[in-house]
Amino acid sequence: MAKIGVMIDKMFEDVEYTQPVKAFQEAGHEIINLGIRKIEVNGKKGKASVQIDEKIADCDSSKFDAILIPGGCSPDNLRGEPEAVEFIQKFSETNRPIFAICHAPQLLITAQLIDGRKITGWKSIVQDIKNAGGKYQDQEVVEDGNLISSRGPSDIPAFISACLKKLDNINY
Amino acid sequence: MAKIGVMIDKMFEDVEYTQPVKAFQEAGHEIINLGIRKIEVNGKKGKASVQIDEKIADCDSSKFDAILIPGGCSPDNLRGEPEAVEFIQKFSETNRPIFAICHAPQLLITAQLIDGRKITGWKSIVQDIKNAGGKYQDQEVVEDGNLISSRGPSDIPAFISACLKKLDNINY
Numbered sequence: 001m002a003k004i005g006v007m008i009d010k011m012f013e014d015v016e017y018t019q020p021v022k023a024f025q026e027a028g029h030e031i032i033n034l035g036i037r038k039i040e041v042n043g044k045k046g047k048a049s050v051q052i053d054e055k056i057a058d059c060d061s062s063k064f065d066a067i068l069i070p071g072g073c074s075p076d077n078l079r080g081e082p083e084a085v086e087f088i089q090k091f092s093e094t095n096r097p098i099f100a101i102c103h104a105p106q107l108l109i110t111a112q113l114i115d116g117r118k119i120t121g122w123k124s125i126v127q128d129i130k131n132a133g134g135k136y137q138d139q140e141v142v143e144d145g146n147l148i149s150s151r152g153p154s155d156i157p158a159f160i161s162a163c164l165k166k167l168d169n170i171n172y
Numbered sequence: 173m174a175k176i177g178v179m180i181d182k183m184f185e186d187v188e189y190t191q192p193v194k195a196f197q198e199a200g201h202e203i204i205n206l207g208i209r210k211i212e213v214n215g216k217k218g219k220a221s222v223q224i225d226e227k228i229a230d231c232d233s234s235k236f237d238a239i240l241i242p243g244g245c246s247p248d249n250l251r252g253e254p255e256a257v258e259f260i261q262k263f264s265e266t267n268r269p270i271f272a273i274c275h276a277p278q279l280l281i282t283a284q285l286i287d288g289r290k291i292t293g294w295k296s297i298v299q300d301i302k303n304a305g306g307k308y309q310d311q312e313v314v315e316d317g318n319l320i321s322s323r324g325p326s327d328i329p330a331f332i333s334a335c336l337k338k339l340d341n342i343n344y
Binding site: 011073076077079080103106109110112122123124125126127128131132133 | 183245248249251252275278281282284294295296297298299300303304305
């Protein structure tokens with residue numbers, strides 16, 4: 001089964017972590033929480049906390065089969081740290097799946113990874129996506145090669161379904 | 173003295189509201205808090221709360237001499253609401269001062285107001301500023317015509333000083 005790295009920092013959107021992670025684990029996949037420091041980080045709604053398993057700066061991106069990036073304020077925190085930007089750039093070279101929901105494209109924009117890609121995201125970042133060369137689509141889930149994206153919490157069922165299907169098609 | 177509208181929503185960066193507002197009031201200027209709803213909004217550090225005086229949707233931008241946009245998550249919340257984007261677009265037509273700190277350029281990006289302008293902002297939004305055509309400068313305060321911007325909390329003294337000087341030069 002897949003080894004999924006979750007890039008996460010404080011003030012993440014709670015359900016965009018808890019619901020996909022629960023679904024991935026129930027399907028037998030392994031979750032490793034990746035953060036700036038090995039601390040516990042809390043969701044912005046106060047409904048979830050996550051213990052960081054590995055520091056991104058010490059982490060080899062090649063060992064992951066897929067990366068999940070939940071939204072909230074977490075992606076904006078992560079993209080302010082060069083090691084997080086470099087990690088997702090390095091991971092993207094493998095062409096393995098990246099699952100991005102809500103504000104997650106912010107990290108991909110700073111990493112300059114969305115130019116020419118079909119992508120969606122939270123309503124507030126639409127102009128940023130377009131300015132970065134992304135082909136914004138107002139849909140519950142958008143798939144472009146290895147990149148699967150959704151707009152926010154109400155899209156989670158469709159997001160999970162698309163991610164699980166993508167994970168089923170990986171050759172481990 | 174100046175009538176200053178402060179565009180603000182929940183999870184603002186506390187000191188980026190409290191310190192400029194205190195300085196502006198001590199200099200004799202009037203502060204009117206503008207928000208999406210007439211509620212009380214809290215800072216992300218839990219150190220300040222702000223009662224919204226006027227709903228942006230009902231507000232005539234021409235009555236303000238200047239607009240202050242504190243940072244934190246507030247600008248991202250505001251730019252998800254069309255009335256906030258339209259308000260700052262309308263206000264900018266008057267060429268009156270806009271004071272933007274930290275994440276505030278996010279609202280200006282969605283309003284498509286920074287193309288070709290010298291501007292600074294929080295480290296996480298540098299790529300968004302550049303993609304929007306802004307001429308990003310890594311300085312404590314950047315002035316380009318009516319637009320005064322700073323990077324974050326540590327720049328507040330320089331930000332306040334530049335804003336007060338600009339307010340002194342307005343003909344009321």
